[in-house]
């Protein structure tokens with residue numbers, strides 16, 4: 588314990604001494620965090636400086652082994668670092684699918700060569716990754732995917748189409764599911780490969796949403812040559828890897844329902860819009876609804892924390908991640924709907940005068956949260972997984 592206290596003090600001193608002013612800028616939107624990669628337009632010299640300082644110390648991936656450039660911290664130390672950063676109001680130096688999805692998978696399943704090639708670049712924020720799973724006819728029934736990869740010498744030749752590829756137009760590398768054996772049963776004919784998005788034959792077309800934003804793309808793959816050494820694990824092992832990675836993804840998406848929600852607390856918001864700065868909130872029904880939601884959130888946070896500690900101690904994510912994904916995303920939707928309800932008509936602004944910036948952001952967050960119960964596998968699919976793999980119910 589004394590050692591941990593020393594670590595805490597040293598960590599805090601180091602952060603205070605090294606964090607540039609920019610690192611203290613509050614984050615009101617995850618899109619404004621640094622996602623890194625070759626195309627990342629640094630908005631401020633401090634953003635780049637913060638990334639370099641943290642990456643140098645391995646603290647962009649604190650619990651990854653130092654052999655690959657990670658921080659090499661144990662789970663208690665990682666938790667201390669994250670607590671100190673949060674107490675000081677420091678933003679993460681870099682975020683992305685590299686750190687939350689493909690990196691953890693490579694640590695578990697990647698060859699030494701793949702780990703040495705990719706992990707340091709993820710830690711330094713030099714490569715931004717996208718996920719090539721869904722296809723036009725294969726979303727929930729992902730195992731029916733049709734993108735083909737045919738072995739030709741030292742390469743795979745890949746042909747097919749992916750869809751809903753988040754930020755494919757801004758990413759540098761894709762982790763991708765391909766069918767390598769069309770004659771095998773659908774789950775066993777799939778392999779998991781990695782490729783650079785600048786490889787000839789890869790093209791992306793952003794999908795424009797009604798809001799004007801393009802958070803995802805169609806990705807077309809035409810005779811794309813991918814070196815065979817970019818295969819993760821064995822031929823035909825892709826489905827097992829896809830599920831392992833989905834475990835990391837679901838835990839990440841579930842986390843959006845937890846303590847990291849941004850902006851006002853529900854109580855602060857209710858006080859402001861009900862003009863009740865002190866004492867019990869005058870609306871008893873609202874009081875009750877907020878209390879229920881806060882209790883659910885606290886219980887969920889603690890359960891997630893237990894699971895994260897387990898993972899840091901080496902447990903692989905299991906089917907319980909489906910429960911987290913289902914509950915966390917539904918909880919986030921409940922919270923954001925209540926935020927909008929509390930603000931009444933002020934909660935429905937999309938743009939323009941008459942609304943505060945925070946109000947506009949909450950409306951957008953509320954609409955964005957609808958997608959959380961779809962991406963990474965829909966709520967209905969999570970219920971199926973829980974029924975079969977957690978509760979053991981018959982088909």
Ligand SMILES: Cc1cc2nc3c(=O)[nH]c(=O)nc-3n(C[C@H](O)[C@H](O)[C@H](O)COP(=O)(O)OP(=O)(O)OC[C@H]3O[C@@H](n4cnc5c(N)ncnc54)[C@H](O)[C@@H]3O)c2cc1C
Pocket residue numbers: 717718719720721722724725726727728750751752753754803958959961962963964965966967968971
């Ligand atoms: C914001 C966002 C970001 C995304 N990012 C990515 C990405 O980066 N990469 C990527 O590969 N994909 C991404 N996706 C795609 C996502 O994984 C799919 O949308 C999702 O798996 C559902 O597939 P689908 O859209 O084809 O719907 P479908 O599979 O067609 O499902 C339609 C409806 O039928 C229901 N349904 C289907 N099968 C069953 C069943 N067996 N039992 C009960 N109900 C069922 C579903 O729950 C859903 O309500 C993203 C999606 C969103 C919304």
